Amino acid sequence: MKSLRILIIRNAYQKDTGGAEQYALNLAIALKTAGHKPVLVTKVKQTQEKAKINNIKHINGKWYDEQGWSRLYYILFPLITFWYIYVIIRHGIDVVHPMSRDDFVFASNAGYILNKKIVWSDHADLKYILDNTNHYNPRMRRWVINASKHASEIISTSYSDRKAVIEVAPDLPKTTLIHNGVFTPKDINPIKKTNKLIVGTNARLVEDKGISELMKGFAALKNENVDLWLLGGYSGNKTTYENLAKKLGILNHVSFLGYVNKPNDVVAAMDVFVHPSYMEAFSLAIIEAAMLGRPIIATNVGGTPEIIDNTCGILIEPRDPVAITNAINKLLVDASLRKQIGDTIRIKAEREFDFQKIVEKKIIPLYLKL
Numbered sequence: 001m002k003s004l005r006i007l008i009i010r011n012a013y014q015k016d017t018g019g020a021e022q023y024a025l026n027l028a029i030a031l032k033t034a035g036h037k038p039v040l041v042t043k044v045k046q047t048q049e050k051a052k053i054n055n056i057k058h059i060n061g062k063w064y065d066e067q068g069w070s071r072l073y074y075i076l077f078p079l080i081t082f083w084y085i086y087v088i089i090r091h092g093i094d095v096v097h098p099m100s101r102d103d104f105v106f107a108s109n110a111g112y113i114l115n116k117k118i119v120w121s122d123h124a125d126l127k128y129i130l131d132n133t134n135h136y137n138p139r140m141r142r143w144v145i146n147a148s149k150h151a152s153e154i155i156s157t158s159y160s161d162r163k164a165v166i167e168v169a170p171d172l173p174k175t176t177l178i179h180n181g182v183f184t185p186k187d188i189n190p191i192k193k194t195n196k197l198i199v200g201t202n203a204r205l206v207e208d209k210g211i212s213e214l215m216k217g218f219a220a221l222k223n224e225n226v227d228l229w230l231l232g233g234y235s236g237n238k239t240t241y242e243n244l245a246k247k248l249g250i251l252n253h254v255s256f257l258g259y260v261n262k263p264n265d266v267v268a269a270m271d272v273f274v275h276p277s278y279m280e281a282f283s284l285a286i287i288e289a290a291m292l293g294r295p296i297i298a299t300n301v302g303g304t305p306e307i308i309d310n311t312c313g314i315l316i317e318p319r320d321p322v323a324i325t326n327a328i329n330k331l332l333v334d335a336s337l338r339k340q341i342g343d344t345i346r347i348k349a350e351r352e353f354d355f356q357k358i359v360e361k362k363i364i365p366l367y368l369k370l
Helices: 019-033 045-053 071-090 101-113 138-148 159-168 211-219 238-248 263-267 284-291 321-332 335-352 355-369
Strands: 005-009 037-042 057-060 095-098 117-122 153-156 175-177 197-202 226-231 254-258 272-275 296-299 314-316
Touching: 005 019, 005 101, 019 037, 019 045, 019 284, 019 355, 037 045, 045 057, 071 101, 095 101, 101 117, 101 138, 117 355, 153 159, 153 355, 159 175, 197 211, 197 263, 197 284, 197 321, 211 226, 211 238, 211 321, 226 263, 238 254, 263 284, 272 284, 272 321, 284 296, 284 335, 296 321, 314 321, 321 335
Parallel strands: 005 037, 005 095, 037 057, 095 117, 117 153, 153 175, 197 226, 197 272, 226 254, 272 296, 296 314
Antiparallel strands: none
């Protein structure tokens, strides 16, 4: 089999790394494991640090942090196409694989000029970029649609997102469904905790992750023997949520853990995992918790029902603290139910969402057939 050089590009979220940034890194690791030569382009420092730890060749991305929409931005920033032409030639790239908004345009144009194979992965960006009715900058929409014609494949990571993209952009080329996944966890060392039960999540501290609802739902438990762990980057909002914890009277029961390099060790110590997001493409955090056999409560949004249902988790509606309280209570009082749900979702995750297998069976053949 030919060893490919793949340029993987994901530049969004400068303050914190999210699931899409982890996906790009995981793809690079899986490709390297399979004998290929990935080059990762990102401006996200945490992702660069992880790439270094995993001996993944990486390049600091060219990305305008403020994501300006001014006329000057659209005159100057397309010059990045020439930078990508240099990178592709310098590293002997065979396949260009962008995963973020501007890079869909500029990296694809560079790949097209150099006659390279181009594959996109969409992490819930396209349905917003291409919404002709609600999106406030039709210029970028036109650019993305034109650049998409250079892509041999556009990967959607969930049925939900694929449907949403088709609805807002029937003029986009056909998309291919390949679900997200994570690596089967190894060498897990759950962090030490007290005798209290732990309810936790792994998400950036931002509004649309449902953090406020989770804290309100937790506060309503009124259970001194349960603590709440908030794992994930602060996104500049730590003080806001600390103040909310004070207002709810739960500050002594909430741990703000921030971003960590080995989140699995933290999640493995949680007794109940809650993912109360308002919107979701196909959550890596949920799949990681599933791989660790954690009983999961999650909102019925986006691609989440493609991961769990009420046989292997608890689905609730978003923005509903009462539903969170009730679901947590249901699991906390029944250890056998927690184990049953955790075992069921772990088996499903190992069967369907092992990322090394997904890359080798679905993504690499995609590169090779193009």
